[in-house]
Structure formats: C-alpha cells, structure tokens
Amino acid sequence: NMASPDFSDDDGFGGVRPPRPAYSPRDLMRNALVFSASFAILEGCISATIIISHEVVEHHLASSVSAVLYLFFALGTLVAPALVRRAGVKRSLVASMLMYAVYTAAYMAPSPTVLYPAGAPG
DSSP: OOOOOOOTTBOSSSSBOOOOOOOOHHHHHHHHHHHHHHHHHHHHHHHHHHHHHHHHSOHHHHHHHHHHHHHHHHHHHHHHHHHHHHHOHHHHHHHHHHHHHHHHHGGGSOOHHHHHHHHTTO
C-alpha cells in the first residue's frame, strides 16, 4: 500500500508556492469591502448597460449582443477554474472586470462591428 504524496505546497505547475503572507483581520475586512464595492459598482454598470442598450441601438442588435455576452459568460465558466489557477485570483478578477468595462464602453460607439466583439470577452 503506497502512501499518497503530499501536494499541499505544489502550485500545480511543477513549482512550489511561496508561503502565504499573514493578513490581519483589518486587512481582510478592508479587502472584502473594496471587493464588494467594486463588484456592486461593476454589476450596476452592466445591468444598466443591458437595460439601456435597447434605447441606444435597435432592439434586435441589443438582444443579440446580450445573448453573445451571456453565451460567452456561460462558456467561460468551463475554463475559468484553469485560468484562475494559472493567473491567480486577483489577476483573474481584474481581467474579468476589465472585460466587462470594455463591454460597457462599447456602447459609446454602438455599431455591430464594435458591440459583438466587445460582448464576446465580456
């Protein structure tokens, strides 16, 4: 009977993780509040963009761009765990927020050639 190896320090890519820094409860609370506020603002912008999009562009275009957004969002959940393991949580969150920002900004020049590509990574 072979003992299972301990991979607790393995980063999954052949290296060893550096020791985790000790965070104080105050740091954790501050980070949680910043993350919560950032997410709330971002989600508010996305929700407002989706709702207002029908007034900015044709109904069919707004609906199909929203469909592209949610299709790629759903497909992204299949690869997200691997991307988070590879890039890390913080980088993954920042990249995701930037992609949503691109989607929102695309409505400043609303045309199918701008909106569809912006909806895909968003």
